Amino acid sequence: MQLQETHIVPKLEKPIRFQEYSVGIFNTIPTKSGIKKAIKKGLVFIDKTLATTSKYISGGEKITLFESENSSTFERLELAIEVLFEDDYLAIIYKPAGILVSGNKFVTIANGLAQNLKKSTLADAVKPQPIHRLDHPTSGLLLVGKTSAAITELGRLFKDKEIQKTYFAISIGKMSSDGIINLPIDEKKSQTTFEVLDSVISDRFEFLNLVKLQPKTGRKHQLRKHLLAIENPILGDKEYFLDGKILNGKGLYLHAATLEFKHPFTKTQIFISKELPKKFKKIFPQF
Template sequence: MNLIEEHQVKCLKLPTRLQDYALTNFNYISTKSALKKAIKRKQILINHQPASTATWLENGMLISYISTENASPKVFRLKIEVVYEDHFLAVINKPAGFPTNGNYFKTIERALPFNLKKSDLPDALNFPVPVHRLDNQTQGLLLVAKTIQAKSLLSKAFQNQEIKKCYRAICFGGFSEKTIEINEPIDTHQAKTIISVEDSRVIQSQYFSLLHLTPITGRTHQLRKHLQFIQHPILGDQLYQGDFCTKLAHQGLYLQSFQLEFFHPFCKQLRKINIDLPKKFTKFIELN
Protein backbone atom coordinates (compact mmCIF):
# COMPACT_ATOMS: atom_id res chain seq x y z
CA MET A 1 0.00 0.00 0.00
CA ASN A 2 1.38 3.41 -1.02
CA LEU A 3 0.03 6.74 0.14
CA ILE A 4 -0.79 9.03 -2.77
CA GLU A 5 -2.36 11.94 -0.94
CA GLU A 6 -3.70 12.76 2.53
CA HIS A 7 -5.89 15.56 3.85
CA GLN A 8 -7.32 16.49 7.25
CA VAL A 9 -10.82 17.95 7.18
CA LYS A 10 -11.00 21.50 8.51
CA CYS A 11 -13.33 24.49 8.56
CA LEU A 12 -16.58 22.65 7.83
CA LYS A 13 -19.64 24.42 9.16
CA LEU A 14 -21.88 21.40 8.51
CA PRO A 15 -21.27 17.69 7.79
CA THR A 16 -20.42 17.30 4.08
CA ARG A 17 -20.62 14.33 1.74
CA LEU A 18 -17.26 12.76 0.88
CA GLN A 19 -18.04 12.97 -2.86
CA ASP A 20 -18.60 16.73 -2.67
CA TYR A 21 -15.56 17.43 -0.50
CA ALA A 22 -12.87 15.27 -2.11
CA LEU A 23 -13.16 16.68 -5.63
CA THR A 24 -12.27 20.20 -4.51
CA ASN A 25 -9.64 19.28 -1.92
CA PHE A 26 -7.59 16.51 -3.54
CA ASN A 27 -5.03 17.14 -6.28
CA TYR A 28 -4.99 13.62 -7.73
CA ILE A 29 -8.74 12.97 -7.96
CA SER A 30 -10.19 15.15 -10.69
CA THR A 31 -13.52 13.56 -11.71
CA LYS A 32 -16.56 12.07 -9.98
CA SER A 33 -16.03 8.87 -11.92
CA ALA A 34 -12.44 8.54 -10.68
CA LEU A 35 -13.56 9.16 -7.10
CA LYS A 36 -16.32 6.53 -7.29
CA LYS A 37 -13.86 3.98 -8.69
CA ALA A 38 -11.34 4.78 -5.95
CA ILE A 39 -14.01 4.32 -3.26
CA LYS A 40 -15.13 1.02 -4.83
CA ARG A 41 -11.52 -0.21 -4.86
CA LYS A 42 -11.13 0.80 -1.19
CA GLN A 43 -8.49 3.37 -2.06
CA ILE A 44 -10.19 6.10 0.00
CA LEU A 45 -9.78 5.74 3.75
CA ILE A 46 -11.42 7.78 6.51
CA ASN A 47 -9.39 7.60 9.72
CA HIS A 48 -7.62 4.56 8.20
CA GLN A 49 -10.87 2.69 7.42
CA PRO A 50 -12.38 2.19 3.93
CA ALA A 51 -14.91 4.89 3.03
CA SER A 52 -18.19 4.49 1.15
CA THR A 53 -20.25 6.75 -1.10
CA ALA A 54 -22.56 7.30 1.88
CA THR A 55 -19.77 8.70 4.08
CA TRP A 56 -20.30 12.16 5.62
CA LEU A 57 -17.29 14.17 6.77
CA GLU A 58 -16.74 16.20 9.91
CA ASN A 59 -13.86 18.39 11.08
CA GLY A 60 -10.81 16.48 12.24
CA MET A 61 -11.34 13.43 10.03
CA LEU A 62 -8.29 12.19 8.10
CA ILE A 63 -8.87 11.29 4.43
CA SER A 64 -6.23 9.12 2.75
CA TYR A 65 -5.96 8.23 -0.93
CA ILE A 66 -3.87 5.10 -1.37
CA SER A 67 -2.62 2.91 -4.19
CA THR A 68 -3.69 -0.73 -3.96
CA GLU A 69 -2.20 -1.92 -7.24
CA ASN A 70 -0.73 -5.38 -7.48
CA ALA A 71 2.92 -5.91 -8.28
CA SER A 72 3.96 -5.36 -11.87
CA PRO A 73 3.46 -8.34 -14.20
CA LYS A 74 6.35 -10.16 -15.80
CA VAL A 75 7.96 -7.78 -18.31
CA PHE A 76 8.06 -8.58 -22.03
CA ARG A 77 11.47 -7.33 -23.20
CA LEU A 78 10.41 -5.99 -26.60
CA LYS A 79 12.15 -2.83 -27.79
CA ILE A 80 9.61 -0.17 -28.84
CA GLU A 81 10.20 3.32 -30.23
CA VAL A 82 9.22 6.00 -27.70
CA VAL A 83 8.02 9.06 -29.61
CA TYR A 84 7.19 11.27 -26.59
CA GLU A 85 7.48 10.87 -22.82
CA ASP A 86 7.10 12.96 -19.67
CA HIS A 87 6.18 12.29 -16.02
CA PHE A 88 2.46 11.93 -16.81
CA LEU A 89 2.17 10.11 -20.14
CA ALA A 90 3.97 8.73 -23.15
CA VAL A 91 3.35 8.06 -26.84
CA ILE A 92 4.92 4.98 -28.41
CA ASN A 93 5.12 3.65 -31.95
CA LYS A 94 3.44 0.26 -31.61
CA PRO A 95 4.85 -2.41 -33.94
CA ALA A 96 2.47 -4.63 -35.89
CA GLY A 97 2.01 -8.23 -34.79
CA PHE A 98 1.39 -7.70 -31.08
CA PRO A 99 -1.90 -7.13 -29.23
CA THR A 100 -2.14 -3.96 -27.16
CA ASN A 101 -3.12 -5.93 -24.04
CA GLY A 102 -5.02 -9.05 -22.98
CA ASN A 103 -4.41 -12.36 -21.27
CA TYR A 104 -1.11 -13.00 -23.05
CA PHE A 105 2.54 -12.52 -22.18
CA LYS A 106 3.70 -10.95 -25.46
CA THR A 107 1.59 -7.78 -25.35
CA ILE A 108 2.52 -4.13 -25.78
CA GLU A 109 1.30 -3.36 -22.25
CA ARG A 110 3.72 -5.90 -20.75
CA ALA A 111 6.56 -4.37 -22.80
CA LEU A 112 5.95 -0.80 -21.55
CA PRO A 113 7.98 -1.08 -18.31
CA PHE A 114 10.97 -2.18 -20.44
CA ASN A 115 10.74 0.99 -22.56
CA LEU A 116 9.39 3.76 -20.30
CA LYS A 117 10.69 5.40 -17.14
CA LYS A 118 8.47 5.06 -14.09
CA SER A 119 6.92 8.38 -13.06
CA ASP A 120 8.20 9.91 -9.84
CA LEU A 121 4.84 11.56 -9.08
CA PRO A 122 2.89 10.50 -5.96
CA ASP A 123 0.13 8.80 -8.00
CA ALA A 124 2.50 6.93 -10.31
CA LEU A 125 1.14 3.67 -11.68
CA ASN A 126 3.18 0.58 -10.85
CA PHE A 127 3.39 0.02 -14.60
CA PRO A 128 2.23 2.21 -17.53
CA VAL A 129 -1.18 1.54 -19.11
CA PRO A 130 -2.41 2.18 -22.69
CA VAL A 131 -5.52 4.37 -22.65
CA HIS A 132 -6.82 3.07 -26.01
CA ARG A 133 -6.16 0.11 -28.28
CA LEU A 134 -4.75 -0.66 -31.70
CA ASP A 135 -5.53 -3.93 -33.45
CA ASN A 136 -2.88 -6.65 -33.35
CA GLN A 137 -1.82 -6.03 -36.98
CA THR A 138 -2.10 -2.22 -36.84
CA GLN A 139 1.06 -0.24 -36.20
CA GLY A 140 1.55 3.32 -35.02
CA LEU A 141 0.95 5.81 -32.25
CA LEU A 142 -0.41 4.59 -28.94
CA LEU A 143 -1.10 6.90 -25.98
CA VAL A 144 -0.01 5.61 -22.57
CA ALA A 145 -0.77 6.84 -19.04
CA LYS A 146 1.94 6.76 -16.36
CA THR A 147 -0.09 8.08 -13.40
CA ILE A 148 -3.53 7.35 -11.94
CA GLN A 149 -4.78 10.86 -12.68
CA ALA A 150 -3.45 10.81 -16.25
CA LYS A 151 -5.22 7.51 -16.88
CA SER A 152 -8.51 8.95 -15.63
CA LEU A 153 -8.29 12.24 -17.56
CA LEU A 154 -7.08 10.72 -20.83
CA SER A 155 -9.73 7.98 -20.73
CA LYS A 156 -12.37 10.65 -20.22
CA ALA A 157 -10.96 12.67 -23.14
CA PHE A 158 -11.26 9.62 -25.40
CA GLN A 159 -14.84 9.03 -24.28
CA ASN A 160 -15.67 12.67 -25.06
CA GLN A 161 -13.99 12.38 -28.50
CA GLU A 162 -11.49 15.11 -27.55
CA ILE A 163 -8.48 13.18 -28.83
CA LYS A 164 -8.02 13.14 -32.61
CA LYS A 165 -6.45 10.11 -34.29
CA CYS A 166 -5.45 9.92 -37.95
CA TYR A 167 -4.47 6.81 -39.87
CA ARG A 168 -2.82 5.92 -43.17
CA ALA A 169 -3.86 2.93 -45.23
CA ILE A 170 -3.16 1.40 -48.61
CA CYS A 171 -6.36 0.02 -50.08
CA PHE A 172 -7.51 -1.69 -53.25
CA GLY A 173 -8.84 0.45 -56.10
CA GLY A 174 -8.79 4.07 -57.23
CA PHE A 175 -11.02 7.02 -56.28
CA SER A 176 -12.64 9.75 -58.37
CA GLU A 177 -13.20 12.00 -55.32
CA LYS A 178 -10.55 13.41 -52.99
CA THR A 179 -12.70 13.41 -49.84
CA ILE A 180 -15.30 10.85 -48.81
CA GLU A 181 -17.47 10.72 -45.70
CA ILE A 182 -18.79 7.35 -44.54
CA ASN A 183 -21.75 7.20 -42.17
CA GLU A 184 -22.46 3.51 -41.83
CA PRO A 185 -23.56 1.97 -38.49
CA ILE A 186 -21.42 -0.76 -36.98
CA ASP A 187 -23.26 -3.31 -34.84
CA THR A 188 -26.26 -0.92 -34.74
CA HIS A 189 -24.08 1.91 -33.38
CA GLN A 190 -23.47 5.18 -35.23
CA ALA A 191 -20.07 5.25 -36.94
CA LYS A 192 -18.43 7.96 -39.01
CA THR A 193 -15.14 8.07 -40.93
CA ILE A 194 -13.61 10.85 -43.05
CA ILE A 195 -11.39 9.66 -45.92
CA SER A 196 -8.86 11.84 -47.74
CA VAL A 197 -7.23 10.36 -50.83
CA GLU A 198 -3.51 11.20 -50.86
CA ASP A 199 -2.58 9.21 -53.95
CA SER A 200 -4.04 6.68 -56.39
CA ARG A 201 -1.85 4.83 -58.85
CA VAL A 202 -1.54 1.71 -60.97
CA ILE A 203 1.03 -0.77 -59.69
CA GLN A 204 1.70 -3.59 -62.12
CA SER A 205 -1.72 -3.27 -63.80
CA GLN A 206 -3.66 -3.00 -60.51
CA TYR A 207 -5.08 0.15 -58.86
CA PHE A 208 -4.20 1.02 -55.26
CA SER A 209 -4.72 4.15 -53.17
CA LEU A 210 -2.93 5.72 -50.22
CA LEU A 211 -5.52 7.16 -47.82
CA HIS A 212 -5.69 9.36 -44.74
CA LEU A 213 -8.45 8.12 -42.44
CA THR A 214 -9.99 10.09 -39.58
CA PRO A 215 -12.40 8.09 -37.40
CA ILE A 216 -14.92 10.46 -35.80
CA THR A 217 -16.30 7.60 -33.70
CA GLY A 218 -14.33 4.71 -32.24
CA ARG A 219 -16.07 1.45 -33.09
CA THR A 220 -14.23 -1.88 -33.16
CA HIS A 221 -12.53 -2.40 -36.57
CA GLN A 222 -14.31 0.75 -37.78
CA LEU A 223 -11.80 1.73 -40.47
CA ARG A 224 -11.45 -1.79 -41.81
CA LYS A 225 -15.23 -2.32 -41.91
CA HIS A 226 -15.95 1.06 -43.50
CA LEU A 227 -13.40 0.49 -46.27
CA GLN A 228 -14.86 -2.95 -46.89
CA PHE A 229 -18.32 -1.34 -47.06
CA ILE A 230 -17.28 0.97 -49.93
CA GLN A 231 -15.52 -1.90 -51.72
CA HIS A 232 -11.99 -0.62 -51.08
CA PRO A 233 -10.64 -3.03 -48.42
CA ILE A 234 -7.23 -2.46 -46.88
CA LEU A 235 -4.32 -4.34 -48.41
CA GLY A 236 -3.41 -7.35 -46.27
CA ASP A 237 -6.68 -7.42 -44.31
CA GLN A 238 -7.36 -11.13 -44.01
CA LEU A 239 -10.64 -10.55 -42.16
CA TYR A 240 -12.32 -7.93 -44.37
CA GLN A 241 -10.53 -8.25 -47.71
CA GLY A 242 -13.13 -10.56 -49.23
CA ASP A 243 -12.45 -11.53 -52.87
CA PHE A 244 -9.87 -8.76 -53.39
CA CYS A 245 -6.38 -10.12 -53.88
CA THR A 246 -3.04 -9.33 -55.48
CA LYS A 247 0.02 -11.25 -56.61
CA LEU A 248 2.25 -8.32 -55.61
CA ALA A 249 4.64 -8.84 -52.71
CA HIS A 250 3.29 -7.33 -49.48
CA GLN A 251 3.49 -7.94 -45.75
CA GLY A 252 0.75 -7.79 -43.13
CA LEU A 253 -1.99 -5.18 -42.76
CA TYR A 254 -1.28 -1.80 -44.40
CA LEU A 255 -2.84 0.35 -41.67
CA GLN A 256 -0.90 2.85 -39.53
CA SER A 257 -1.93 5.28 -36.79
CA PHE A 258 0.35 8.16 -37.81
CA GLN A 259 -1.01 11.19 -35.93
CA LEU A 260 -2.30 11.92 -32.42
CA GLU A 261 -3.64 15.33 -31.44
CA PHE A 262 -4.62 15.96 -27.82
CA PHE A 263 -4.68 18.63 -25.15
CA HIS A 264 -2.12 17.71 -22.49
CA PRO A 265 -4.17 17.60 -19.27
CA PHE A 266 -1.29 18.83 -17.10
CA CYS A 267 0.92 21.01 -19.31
CA LYS A 268 -2.27 22.64 -20.68
CA GLN A 269 -0.85 22.65 -24.22
CA LEU A 270 -2.00 21.12 -27.49
CA ARG A 271 0.21 18.20 -28.53
CA LYS A 272 0.27 17.10 -32.16
CA ILE A 273 2.50 14.08 -32.74
CA ASN A 274 3.29 12.58 -36.14
CA ILE A 275 5.41 9.72 -37.46
CA ASP A 276 6.67 8.96 -40.96
CA LEU A 277 5.22 6.57 -43.51
CA PRO A 278 6.34 3.01 -42.66
CA LYS A 279 9.02 1.43 -44.83
CA LYS A 280 6.70 -1.35 -45.97
CA PHE A 281 4.28 1.29 -47.31
CA THR A 282 7.00 3.06 -49.34
CA LYS A 283 8.38 -0.24 -50.65
CA PHE A 284 4.95 -1.25 -51.90
CA ILE A 285 4.21 2.15 -53.45
CA GLU A 286 7.55 2.08 -55.28
CA LEU A 287 6.90 -1.28 -56.94
CA ASN A 288 7.07 -1.05 -60.74
Protein backbone atom coordinates in the same frame (compact mmCIF):
# COMPACT_ATOMS: atom_id res chain seq x y z
CA MET B 1 20.29 -14.35 1.07
CA GLN B 2 21.95 -12.87 -1.98
CA LEU B 3 21.52 -9.26 -3.11
CA GLN B 4 19.60 -9.23 -6.40
CA GLU B 5 18.71 -5.59 -7.19
CA THR B 6 19.07 -2.09 -5.73
CA HIS B 7 16.88 0.94 -6.39
CA ILE B 8 17.45 4.53 -5.25
CA VAL B 9 14.23 6.56 -4.97
CA PRO B 10 14.40 9.91 -6.84
CA LYS B 11 13.03 13.09 -5.29
CA LEU B 12 9.22 12.89 -5.11
CA GLU B 13 6.65 15.69 -5.10
CA LYS B 14 4.63 13.95 -2.40
CA PRO B 15 5.22 10.93 -0.16
CA ILE B 16 3.68 7.75 -1.52
CA ARG B 17 2.96 4.36 0.02
CA PHE B 18 5.57 1.78 -0.88
CA GLN B 19 2.85 -0.56 -2.15
CA GLU B 20 2.04 1.95 -4.89
CA TYR B 21 5.58 3.12 -5.57
CA SER B 22 7.20 -0.29 -5.83
CA VAL B 23 5.48 -1.49 -9.02
CA GLY B 24 8.05 -1.75 -11.80
CA ILE B 25 11.15 -0.66 -9.87
CA PHE B 26 12.72 -4.13 -9.97
CA ASN B 27 13.50 -5.90 -13.25
CA THR B 28 12.66 -9.32 -11.82
CA ILE B 29 9.31 -8.35 -10.23
CA PRO B 30 7.07 -6.41 -12.64
CA THR B 31 3.76 -6.74 -10.74
CA LYS B 32 2.21 -5.48 -7.49
CA SER B 33 1.35 -9.04 -6.43
CA GLY B 34 4.96 -10.09 -6.96
CA ILE B 35 6.20 -7.24 -4.75
CA LYS B 36 3.74 -8.25 -2.00
CA LYS B 37 5.01 -11.84 -2.10
CA ALA B 38 8.64 -10.70 -1.88
CA ILE B 39 7.82 -8.43 1.10
CA LYS B 40 6.03 -11.29 2.90
CA LYS B 41 9.10 -13.48 2.38
CA GLY B 42 11.32 -10.78 3.92
CA LEU B 43 13.27 -10.16 0.72
CA VAL B 44 12.75 -6.38 0.40
CA PHE B 45 14.47 -3.76 2.55
CA ILE B 46 14.14 0.03 2.72
CA ASP B 47 17.30 1.64 4.10
CA LYS B 48 18.32 -1.72 5.64
CA THR B 49 14.93 -2.12 7.36
CA LEU B 50 12.41 -4.76 6.32
CA ALA B 51 9.90 -3.18 3.94
CA THR B 52 6.17 -2.96 4.55
CA THR B 53 3.51 -2.08 2.01
CA SER B 54 2.23 0.74 4.22
CA LYS B 55 5.54 2.58 4.64
CA TYR B 56 5.64 6.00 2.94
CA ILE B 57 8.42 6.78 0.48
CA SER B 58 9.50 10.42 0.09
CA GLY B 59 12.74 10.27 -1.91
CA GLY B 60 16.35 9.28 -1.38
CA GLU B 61 15.64 5.87 0.13
CA LYS B 62 17.73 2.87 -0.87
CA ILE B 63 15.52 -0.10 -1.66
CA THR B 64 17.14 -3.51 -1.95
CA LEU B 65 15.77 -6.83 -3.17
CA PHE B 66 17.34 -10.09 -2.06
CA GLU B 67 16.92 -13.58 -3.47
CA SER B 68 16.67 -16.58 -1.19
CA GLU B 69 17.69 -20.04 -2.29
CA ASN B 70 14.05 -21.05 -2.58
CA SER B 71 12.72 -17.86 -4.17
CA SER B 72 11.15 -18.09 -7.61
CA THR B 73 12.26 -16.03 -10.56
CA PHE B 74 9.73 -13.66 -12.10
CA GLU B 75 9.81 -13.70 -15.88
CA ARG B 76 10.16 -10.21 -17.35
CA LEU B 77 9.42 -9.35 -20.95
CA GLU B 78 12.38 -7.96 -22.88
CA LEU B 79 10.73 -5.81 -25.54
CA ALA B 80 12.32 -2.66 -26.95
CA ILE B 81 9.64 0.02 -27.41
CA GLU B 82 10.23 3.32 -29.18
CA VAL B 83 9.15 6.20 -26.93
CA LEU B 84 8.22 9.38 -28.85
CA PHE B 85 7.01 11.50 -25.92
CA GLU B 86 7.09 11.06 -22.17
CA ASP B 87 6.55 13.04 -18.98
CA ASP B 88 5.38 12.17 -15.46
CA TYR B 89 1.75 11.85 -16.58
CA LEU B 90 1.73 10.08 -19.93
CA ALA B 91 3.73 8.69 -22.80
CA ILE B 92 3.26 8.17 -26.54
CA ILE B 93 4.95 5.09 -27.95
CA TYR B 94 5.22 3.36 -31.32
CA LYS B 95 3.52 -0.02 -31.65
CA PRO B 96 4.96 -2.15 -34.45
CA ALA B 97 2.60 -4.25 -36.54
CA GLY B 98 2.09 -7.80 -35.31
CA ILE B 99 2.15 -7.17 -31.55
CA LEU B 100 -0.91 -7.17 -29.30
CA VAL B 101 -1.54 -4.06 -27.22
CA SER B 102 -2.76 -6.15 -24.28
CA GLY B 103 -4.33 -9.50 -23.54
CA ASN B 104 -3.55 -12.90 -22.05
CA LYS B 105 -0.36 -13.47 -24.05
CA PHE B 106 3.06 -12.72 -22.55
CA VAL B 107 4.37 -10.65 -25.47
CA THR B 108 2.20 -7.52 -25.43
CA ILE B 109 2.89 -3.81 -25.47
CA ALA B 110 1.27 -3.50 -22.02
CA ASN B 111 3.74 -6.03 -20.54
CA GLY B 112 6.70 -4.17 -22.03
CA LEU B 113 5.82 -0.63 -20.94
CA ALA B 114 7.29 -0.62 -17.42
CA GLN B 115 10.72 -1.61 -18.73
CA ASN B 116 10.76 1.13 -21.37
CA LEU B 117 9.21 4.10 -19.53
CA LYS B 118 10.52 6.13 -16.60
CA LYS B 119 8.56 5.58 -13.41
CA SER B 120 6.40 8.60 -12.61
CA THR B 121 7.41 10.52 -9.50
CA LEU B 122 3.82 11.60 -8.81
CA ALA B 123 1.95 10.28 -5.79
CA ASP B 124 -0.68 8.41 -7.84
CA ALA B 125 1.84 6.69 -10.13
CA VAL B 126 0.68 3.28 -11.38
CA LYS B 127 1.89 0.64 -13.80
CA PRO B 128 1.76 2.30 -17.27
CA GLN B 129 -1.48 1.47 -19.07
CA PRO B 130 -2.53 1.84 -22.74
CA ILE B 131 -5.46 4.25 -23.04
CA HIS B 132 -6.85 2.99 -26.35
CA ARG B 133 -6.39 0.05 -28.68
CA LEU B 134 -4.69 -0.64 -31.97
CA ASP B 135 -5.42 -3.87 -33.82
CA HIS B 136 -2.74 -6.57 -33.74
CA PRO B 137 -1.75 -6.02 -37.43
CA THR B 138 -1.87 -2.18 -37.22
CA SER B 139 1.27 -0.11 -36.63
CA GLY B 140 1.44 3.35 -35.12
CA LEU B 141 1.07 5.65 -32.15
CA LEU B 142 -0.31 4.48 -28.83
CA LEU B 143 -1.16 6.74 -25.88
CA VAL B 144 -0.20 5.51 -22.40
CA GLY B 145 -1.20 6.76 -18.94
CA LYS B 146 1.32 6.67 -16.08
CA THR B 147 -0.84 7.87 -13.15
CA SER B 148 -4.37 7.15 -11.98
CA ALA B 149 -5.45 10.72 -12.74
CA ALA B 150 -3.88 10.63 -16.21
CA ILE B 151 -5.60 7.38 -17.13
CA THR B 152 -8.95 8.86 -16.06
CA GLU B 153 -8.43 12.19 -17.86
CA LEU B 154 -7.09 10.69 -21.08
CA GLY B 155 -10.02 8.29 -21.16
CA ARG B 156 -12.34 11.29 -20.81
CA LEU B 157 -10.60 13.09 -23.68
CA PHE B 158 -11.19 10.09 -25.93
CA LYS B 159 -14.81 9.83 -24.84
CA ASP B 160 -15.36 13.55 -25.50
CA LYS B 161 -13.59 13.28 -28.90
CA GLU B 162 -10.90 15.76 -27.86
CA ILE B 163 -8.07 13.59 -29.17
CA GLN B 164 -7.57 13.72 -32.94
CA LYS B 165 -6.12 10.63 -34.63
CA THR B 166 -4.94 10.37 -38.21
CA TYR B 167 -4.30 7.08 -39.97
CA PHE B 168 -2.87 6.18 -43.35
CA ALA B 169 -3.88 3.10 -45.30
CA ILE B 170 -3.33 1.62 -48.72
CA SER B 171 -6.68 0.65 -50.19
CA ILE B 172 -7.64 -1.49 -53.16
CA GLY B 173 -9.61 -0.45 -56.28
CA LYS B 174 -10.79 2.75 -57.93
CA MET B 175 -11.79 5.24 -55.26
CA SER B 176 -13.38 8.68 -54.92
CA SER B 177 -10.92 11.46 -54.13
CA ASP B 178 -12.51 12.12 -50.72
CA GLY B 179 -15.64 11.54 -48.72
CA ILE B 180 -17.36 10.66 -45.48
CA ILE B 181 -18.38 7.12 -44.58
CA ASN B 182 -21.41 6.91 -42.29
CA LEU B 183 -22.07 3.27 -41.53
CA PRO B 184 -23.30 1.95 -38.17
CA ILE B 185 -21.05 -0.63 -36.52
CA ASP B 186 -22.68 -2.96 -34.01
CA GLU B 187 -25.78 -0.77 -34.34
CA LYS B 188 -23.83 2.29 -33.17
CA LYS B 189 -23.30 5.50 -35.12
CA SER B 190 -19.87 5.49 -36.80
CA GLN B 191 -18.18 8.01 -39.06
CA THR B 192 -14.89 8.15 -40.96
CA THR B 193 -13.59 10.86 -43.29
CA PHE B 194 -11.12 9.93 -46.01
CA GLU B 195 -8.90 11.66 -48.56
CA VAL B 196 -6.97 9.92 -51.34
CA LEU B 197 -3.45 11.38 -51.48
CA ASP B 198 -2.19 9.36 -54.44
CA SER B 199 -3.08 6.35 -56.60
CA VAL B 200 -1.05 3.93 -58.71
CA ILE B 201 -2.18 1.39 -61.29
CA SER B 202 -1.95 -2.23 -60.17
CA ASP B 203 -2.14 -5.28 -62.43
CA ARG B 204 -3.66 -7.39 -59.68
CA PHE B 205 -5.81 -4.86 -57.80
CA GLU B 206 -6.63 -2.34 -60.58
CA PHE B 207 -5.61 0.58 -58.36
CA LEU B 208 -3.78 1.03 -55.07
CA ASN B 209 -4.53 4.23 -53.13
CA LEU B 210 -2.70 5.99 -50.33
CA VAL B 211 -5.57 7.16 -48.13
CA LYS B 212 -5.62 9.57 -45.19
CA LEU B 213 -8.25 8.50 -42.65
CA GLN B 214 -9.72 10.33 -39.67
CA PRO B 215 -12.18 8.36 -37.54
CA LYS B 216 -14.76 10.55 -35.84
CA THR B 217 -15.89 7.64 -33.68
CA GLY B 218 -13.90 4.77 -32.18
CA ARG B 219 -15.66 1.52 -33.02
CA LYS B 220 -13.81 -1.79 -33.17
CA HIS B 221 -12.22 -2.34 -36.60
CA GLN B 222 -14.01 0.82 -37.79
CA LEU B 223 -11.58 1.84 -40.55
CA ARG B 224 -11.27 -1.67 -41.91
CA LYS B 225 -15.04 -2.21 -41.93
CA HIS B 226 -15.78 1.21 -43.44
CA LEU B 227 -13.34 0.83 -46.33
CA LEU B 228 -14.68 -2.64 -47.11
CA ALA B 229 -18.21 -1.18 -47.08
CA ILE B 230 -17.33 1.14 -49.98
CA GLU B 231 -15.56 -1.78 -51.73
CA ASN B 232 -12.07 -0.36 -51.18
CA PRO B 233 -10.69 -2.70 -48.50
CA ILE B 234 -7.26 -2.19 -46.98
CA LEU B 235 -4.40 -4.03 -48.67
CA GLY B 236 -3.34 -7.08 -46.70
CA ASP B 237 -6.55 -7.35 -44.67
CA LYS B 238 -7.44 -11.02 -44.24
CA GLU B 239 -10.59 -10.38 -42.23
CA TYR B 240 -12.33 -7.64 -44.25
CA PHE B 241 -11.65 -8.31 -47.92
CA LEU B 242 -13.10 -8.82 -51.39
CA ASP B 243 -12.99 -12.29 -52.92
CA GLY B 244 -9.80 -12.91 -54.87
CA LYS B 245 -8.09 -9.77 -53.61
CA ILE B 246 -6.12 -10.89 -50.59
CA LEU B 247 -2.42 -10.06 -50.31
CA ASN B 248 -0.50 -12.62 -48.27
CA GLY B 249 2.77 -12.23 -46.43
CA LYS B 250 3.01 -8.44 -46.17
CA GLY B 251 0.69 -7.70 -43.26
CA LEU B 252 -2.01 -5.04 -43.01
CA TYR B 253 -1.33 -1.67 -44.65
CA LEU B 254 -2.83 0.47 -41.87
CA HIS B 255 -0.78 2.93 -39.82
CA ALA B 256 -1.79 5.22 -36.93
CA ALA B 257 0.32 8.24 -37.90
CA THR B 258 -0.57 11.19 -35.65
CA LEU B 259 -2.02 12.06 -32.24
CA GLU B 260 -3.06 15.60 -31.33
CA PHE B 261 -4.61 16.83 -28.08
CA LYS B 262 -4.25 19.30 -25.25
CA HIS B 263 -2.29 17.85 -22.35
CA PRO B 264 -4.87 17.47 -19.53
CA PHE B 265 -2.42 18.64 -16.84
CA THR B 266 0.23 20.92 -18.39
CA LYS B 267 -2.32 22.33 -20.90
CA THR B 268 0.29 22.33 -23.68
CA GLN B 269 -0.76 21.29 -27.18
CA ILE B 270 0.68 17.88 -28.03
CA PHE B 271 1.23 16.83 -31.64
CA ILE B 272 3.21 13.66 -32.33
CA SER B 273 3.64 11.97 -35.70
CA LYS B 274 5.33 8.80 -36.92
CA GLU B 275 6.47 8.37 -40.53
CA LEU B 276 5.02 5.73 -42.82
CA PRO B 277 6.49 2.22 -42.55
CA LYS B 278 8.91 1.11 -45.27
CA LYS B 279 6.35 -1.17 -46.91
CA PHE B 280 4.15 1.87 -47.62
CA LYS B 281 7.06 3.75 -49.19
CA LYS B 282 7.83 0.87 -51.52
CA ILE B 283 4.48 1.55 -53.19
CA PHE B 284 4.41 5.33 -52.65
CA PRO B 285 8.11 6.35 -52.41
CA GLN B 286 7.36 10.09 -52.54
CA PHE B 287 5.64 10.02 -49.11
